[in-house]
Amino acid sequence: MTCGASEADGLRTRYGADGSFSLWSERFGEGFHGAIGARREARQKFVRPAGLEHWDTGSTLKVVDVGVGLGTNTAALLSAAIDRGLQLRWWGLEIDRRPLQRALAEPVFRRQWPAQTLELLEQLAATGHWRCGCGSGALLWGDARQRLPELLEQQRGQCDLVLLDAFSPQRCPELWSEDFLARLAALLAPRGRLLTYCSAAAVRQSLLQAGLELMAIAPPAGNGQAPTCWSLGTAASPSPLPGGDGVLRPLSAMEREHLATRAAEPYRDPSGAATAEEILSARCRAQASSTAGSTSAWRRRWGLERRSGGRAWQAA
Numbered sequence: 001m002t003c004g005a006s007e008a009d010g011l012r013t014r015y016g017a018d019g020s021f022s023l024w025s026e027r028f029g030e031g032f033h034g035a036i037g038a039r040r041e042a043r044q045k046f047v048r049p050a051g052l053e054h055w056d057t058g059s060t061l062k063v064v065d066v067g068v069g070l071g072t073n074t075a076a077l078l079s080a081a082i083d084r085g086l087q088l089r090w091w092g093l094e095i096d097r098r099p100l101q102r103a104l105a106e107p108v109f110r111r112q113w114p115a116q117t118l119e120l121l122e123q124l125a126a127t128g129h130w131r132c133g134c135g136s137g138a139l140l141w142g143d144a145r146q147r148l149p150e151l152l153e154q155q156r157g158q159c160d161l162v163l164l165d166a167f168s169p170q171r172c173p174e175l176w177s178e179d180f181l182a183r184l185a186a187l188l189a190p191r192g193r194l195l196t197y198c199s200a201a202a203v204r205q206s207l208l209q210a211g212l213e214l215m216a217i218a219p220p221a222g223n224g225q226a227p228t229c230w231s232l233g234t235a236a237s238p239s240p241l242p243g244g245d246g247v248l249r250p251l252s253a254m255e256r257e258h259l260a261t262r263a264a265e266p267y268r269d270p271s272g273a274a275t276a277e278e279i280l281s282a283r284c285r286a287q288a289s290s291t292a293g294s295t296s297a298w299r300r301r302w303g304l305e306r307r308s309g310g311r312a313w314q315a316a
């Protein structure tokens with residue numbers, strides 16, 4: 001990953017290992033994508049586990065993109081859906097208009113996508129909507145916690161895919177609280193999928209509490225990872241998800257044990273208006289008085305040296 005000079009807007013240009021364009025947020029102290037690169041990450045962690053091959057040509061999928069950012073996940077999904085003759089009805093949740101504008105002004109980013117996909121992202125940046133023969137979309141600008149209830153009012157139980165790509169839980173706990181995750185879960189159709197790069201125990205535990213079944217997103221075959229290694233993320237659904245195709249797999253023993261440690265203490269934000277600091281310090285206090293197993297003992301048992309859940313480590 002190469003990183004450019006700091007810009008006045010606090011967003012620094014980065015290029016991933018696949019050469020694709022990304023940004024680093026000074027405010028969140030984190031990259032928008034992992035070291036493997038934005039486009040590869042979008043394909044491995046969101047498009048591949050979306051299971052588009054299970055849909056008949058001409059079907060319409062309802063999709064919610066949480067943390068639209070540069071639009072990489074949406075562009076990758078749109079391109080794959082168009083190739084398969086699928087229609088999308090799409091909603092995006094995003095607080096900051098600048099990442100998409102920055103991406104669209106960048107020749108490397110523009111070269112990443114087919115002309116039709118680029119045209120839809122341009123419509124989105126200019127008007128907050130896109131429309132074409134392959135469907136339509138609307139961006140709900142603002143704090144996702146405030147915009148989600150109106151989407152839920154219209155689309156409860158009807159969405160086929162929710163792509164959750166917020167900054168990591170320690171950097172942006174607002175979008176990983178059990179309250180927010182329960183609302184996202186309520187958007188899902190009975191066979192819908194919530195997909196995220198995150199494998200943090202707190203997030204997985206909250207998804208389970210919201211009544212979803214979990215699978216891990218398996219790394220593509222042949223990338224040399226040991227069997228006990230972390231997954232690429234989490235897929236969650238109201239119905240059991242199919243495994244056995246090398247894309248999704250059941251949680252490993254290591255991952256299941258992780259859910260019984262203090263790391264599984266949820267992020268809480270019942271008002272939907274708490275600051276990151278308030279959410280993090282309330283969780284620290286709850287962990288201090290928790291009777292759950294020690295996370296460091298679990299880490300030692302499995303020979304793990306670094307913390308889980310963060311984007312950089314999973315991507316390394």
Ligand SMILES: C[S@@+](CC[C@H](N)C(=O)[O-])C[C@H]1O[C@@H](n2cnc3c(N)ncnc32)[C@H](O)[C@@H]1O
Pocket residue numbers: 031032033042066067068069070071072073074093094095096099142143144145165166167172174175
């Ligand atoms: C990791 S980046 C997303 C990258 C993006 N999915 C892509 O494909 O380029 C996280 C995004 O979440 C947005 N975000 C942070 N807090 C938010 C909030 N409270 N509501 C909505 N979006 C938020 C950030 O502005 C940022 O664009």
